[in-house]
Every structure is written in structure tokens, then in C-alpha cells.
Amino acid sequence: MTYEIRLSVLSPVAEGQKLAMPGHAPLSLAERLDTLENKTVYLVDTGYGGSAKFMVQLQMWFEKNMPTVKTVRKRKSGHVFMEDEASSILWNEIKEKGDAVVLGVAG
Numbered sequence: 051m052t053y054e055i056r057l058s059v060l061s062p063v064a065e066g067q068k069l070a071m072p073g074h075a076p077l078s079l080a081e082r083l084d085t086l087e088n089k090t091v092y093l094v095d096t097g098y099g100g101s102a103k104f105m106v107q108l109q110m111w112f113e114k115n116m117p118t119v120k121t122v123r124k125r126k127s128g129h130v131f132m133e134d135e136a137s138s139i140l141w142n143e144i145k146e147k148g149d150a151v152v153l154g155v156a157g
Contacts, residue, residue, distance in 0.1 A: 089149035090120045094140070097125060101154035108152065122148070 083089065091112070093105040102125070109121045124143075127136040144151050 083150060086116060086119045086150065088118050090122060090147060092144045092148045092151040093121055093123045094144075094151055094153050095123065095125045096154055098154075105152075105154050108154075126153075 093108055095102045095105045105123050109123055112119050112121045124140055126140060127134060
């Protein structure tokens with residue numbers, strides 16, 4: 051039996067596109083950084099199956115391959131897609147101290 055593997059890759063280029071939830075004003079995605087060198091990247095674990103392990107591995111990758119990038123691992127409280135007071139505090143910290151964020155969902 052022969053198998054053919056096909057992959058679909060979505061382009062990460064989304065600048066200029068608007069995201070909107072029903073009943074909310076559209077949001078623009080953040081502008082893409084030219085480099086991560088000497089930047090702070092927050093690695094946010096959502097608590098969903100495997101995201102904590104993924105973030106640990108991603109942090110180790112940055113330490114090995116991009117040592118000038120500072121990584122900060124945080125755990126988002128509550129449901130992955132719902133906001134609460136602790137989540138608002140986390141997002142404000144990222145806005146104040148971070149340059150980029152990886153929001154980790156896994157499965």
C-alpha cells in the first residue's frame with residue numbers, strides 16, 4: 051500500500067488583517083518584529099494538554115539557539131479563551147515588559 055503525505059501550511063503573514071468577535075470591535079494583529087535578538091518573549095502556557103511541556107521545550111530551544119532572547123514562562127489562569135482578572139494582569143505585564151508572546155495551546 052502506498053501513502054502520500056500532504057501538508058497544508060498557513061502563511062504567518064497576517065499584517066493588515068482584522069480579527070473580530072461578534073459584538074466586539076475588530077482588532078489588528080501586532081506588527082511583526084524584525085528580530086528577536088535582545089528581546090523578551092513571553093511563553094504563555096494555557097494549561098491545555100501538553101502546553102506546559104511544550105513551553106519548557108521551547109524555552110530550552112531559545113536558550114540553546116538564541117541565547118540573547120530572554121524568555122519568561124507564565125501560566126494563564128482560567129479557561130484558555132476566557133478572560134478573568136488574573137489574565138488581564140498577565141496581558142498588562144506582557145504589554146509593559148515583553149516584546150513578543152507565544153500563546154501555547156497543545157493537544
